[in-house]
Amino acid sequence: MKPEAKQVTAHVGGRQIIFETGKLARQAGGAVTVRLGDSLVFGSATMGSQPREGQDFFPLSIDYEERMYAGGRIPGSFFRREGRPGTEAILVSRLTDRPIRPLFNKDMRNEVQVILYSFSADLENPLDILAINAASAAIAISDIPWGGPIGAVRVGRVNGELIVNPSFQQMDESDLDLRIAGTSDAILMVECGASEIPEDVMVQALSFGHESIKPLIEAQKELVVIAGKPKTEVELFSLDKSMVENVLARAGAEIESRLDADHTKSELNTAINALEAQVVAEVAGDNEALTSTVKEAFEEAYKHIVRNRILTRNLRPDGRKPEEIRPIWGEIGVSPRAHGSGLFTRGETQVLTLATLGTPREAQELDSLTPVDSKRYIHHYNFPPFSTGEVKFLRGQSRREIGHGALAERALVPVIPPEDVFPYTLRLVSEVLSSNGSSSMASVCGSTLALMDTGVPITAPVAGIAMGLILEGDKYAVLSDIQGIEDHLGDMDFKVAGTSKGITALQMDIKIKGITPQIMAKALQQAHSGREFILGKLLEIIAEPSHELKPHVPRITTVHVPVEKIGAIIGPGGKVIRALQEETGAKIDIQDDGTVFIAAVDRGSEQKARDRILSLIETPLVGRIYTGKVVRTTDFGAFVEILPNVDGMVHISQLDSERVNSVEDIVQVGDEITVMVTNIDDSGKIRLSRQAVLEGWTAEQAMEQDRPNRNSGPKPPSRSGGNKPGGRFGKGGDDRRNPRR
Secondary structure, three states: OOOOOEEEEEEEOOEEEEEEEOOOOOOOOEEEEEEEOOEEEEEEEEEEEEEOOOOOOOOEEEEEEOOHHHHOOOOOOOOOOOOOOOHHHHHHHHHHHHHHHHHOOOOEOEEEEEEEEEEEOOOOOOOHHHHHHHHHHHHHHOOOOOOOOOEEEEEEEEOOEEEEOOOHHHHHHOOEEEEEEEOOOOEEEEEEEEEEEOHHHHHHHHHHHHHHOHHHHHHHHHHHHHHOOOOOOOOEOOOOHHHHHHHHHHHHHHHHHHHHOOOOHHHHHHHHHHHHHHHHHHHHOOOHHHHHHHHHHHHHHHHHHHHHHHHHHOOOOOOOOOOOOOOEEEEEOOOOOOOEEEEEEEOOEEEEEEEEEEOHHHOEEOOOOOOOOEEOEEEEEEOOHHHHOOOOOOOOOOHHHHHHHHHHHHHHHHHOOOOOOOOOEEEEEEEEEEOOOOHHHHHHHHHHHHHHHHOOOOOOOOEEEEEEEEEEOOEEEEEEOOOHHHHHHOOEEEEEEEOOOOEEEEEEEEOOOOEOHHHHHHHHHHHHHHHHHHHHHHHHHOOOOOOOOOOOOOEEEEEEOOHHHHHHHHOHHHHHHHHHHHHHOOEEEEOOOOEEEEEEOOHHHHHHHHHHHHHHHOOOOOOOEEEEEEEEEOOOEEEEEEEOOEEEEEEHHHOOOOOOOOHHHOOOOOOEEEEEEEEEOOOOOEEEEOHHHHHOOOHHHHHHHOOHHHOOOOOOOOOOOOOOOOOOOOOOOOOOOOOOO
16 A cells, blocks of 8 residues: 655745655655755665674765756766766765764764665756755654754855855856755854855855754654654763773873974874873773773873863964964975976975866866756865875775865866956866865965966965864864864864955864854954965965966967858868868867867967868958969869868969960969959859959959950859859850950
8 A cells, every 4th residue: 555655844945845754765764855846855864773893983874876867867878877976976975974974972883874866856956955954854754863853055145135045047146155054053064165255244144044944954853743763772882981081190291291392293193192002001901802992081081181272271282372374385386297386385284286278178077967067177186195194095086085176176166267268178186295184275275376377367366274163161262274183183174265355165064063153253254364364375475377378388269250160160070170180280179159269389380270260261252362272274264272162263364464375374283373352153153363463453453354254164163162063154265355365
């Protein structure tokens, strides 16, 4: 018998978001669908029945699977099925994980798995926000213990007005793309791209978004009442507080001493690890079962001391004050052959970004459930193990690397000049060479240097800074430019990038159960000051974008041709354009609107390609002079190709200033001669004169001296749309009727 589905509805921004459960995936711990318009996302949440053995952390996995059938499309891969998650799917998985994870008890060891599918995509309503709400609802109605539900919305700004859950079309007009998730009381996650939005506007948008999520939370609570399962009691693996106190008493003074000493990241880690090993040996002895407990206790003691020093003494692990930024230096032109490069170093974090410019056809093609099918600015981020002094297998880019690359890309897109100003595809790769916190924001800074070194006319330099938070009860400290230990032992990683005018990207991850808008406002204000300081350092390295591209960078120029002439440039099967590229050495890219991009390192190649393209689309005009090749001769004249696939006829009477007895006395097939167009009839037949060029006649004089009815001869043949068989030239025509003879 068909089960009865249960629905609840949330009204957000004047639109309905429908949560439904009870019909699908009934064996999952919890399963829901969330619908907005015709966009539909399925979410499931299931928990393992037993704690995972040997696990010292909470095992949560959240995966969003983008199914192309949702948009009525077949995947573009060779196998015609979805393979590894694409960048967009990975980013949605990360976006969903970040607000969900902090509300679980970290002492749980039962595995929890959340799987999300796109069931329908209407290309009007984005799926990412629906995925977060689906994950929340699925966990909320399941038997899994959790501190939710949460709600999530997108906030845009069109013509200065904030709107909630804008469509793709509205987002095209928006200068803000803010995704926010949280509980009714606090914000848990923020992800934002913006066009230099001021801090006060961002605070307004955050408050607006936080209010907008509350109906979604209430709807989920209603769903729990009508369809929720009783929560399972799970075993919690909490640490014995007395053990932490014992370790703190034993090692606290020595931890303080090591923190007070001048140190690098490696030196501090070595000293703390050695102290930990000593404490474990003393406390655990030969009891191997106690070893892991003592290690956890030492970690908690270390965390307590670091946090307490910050809150009570305003003293950070490296001796800085909360708002102080580490020393900065950088260089440009590190790579002699890359199109541009920028090295940015802040403390022990160092990133080298290298830029490559390409033609428009090298833009990345996107195969996803959004209306966007390509992008011309691409940013990749690599985090090798040597950057932290470790040894690991290289297994491709992690979710973290993909996320950091996307964040840096989002930060810089607003300052990239439009294609009609700078017609290049841009790929930037940020190589993290050394990391001690804030490497994603260092990649933003290194990329600004690389873009300016390349000569990209960015509208403004962009800098990034990572903010941290230590929160204990009512006391808190916001930290500027956090390093690794502060990220690891702190409560927040709040990344802000922007220009001197405003914010271009923002991302917040927290480990606690949310922060208030007031703390976020404080973090934004402090980040603004830090960003201004860093921007000043960047401008000391390079004050403005280079005025010239480097010699080995292809120069791209544009030619606009009539749309109906595109086929003449491409040719059958692309034959003409391939020949053009081989002949000139330039890369040629043609857009559907008739814009032709010519890319060449050598100026001569670019000019040659431009001339050839213009000749392919040129329409002959009476009075215009051309140099063309003789392609055929007859007894009454010569046929000359004046433009690609366009011929005209020079009558024998117009071959020279003197009487000509035989065409071959003047020209042979393959000769180049200069001629003037004297007539184009209604059918497109072209009449030429060499004599007009030799005599220096005007177009009017040439037309008078070479009127078609003054000469006789057979009609000229056709070559590819030029002169056609038949016409007014009589066979065997001569010059006897020419009054000049």
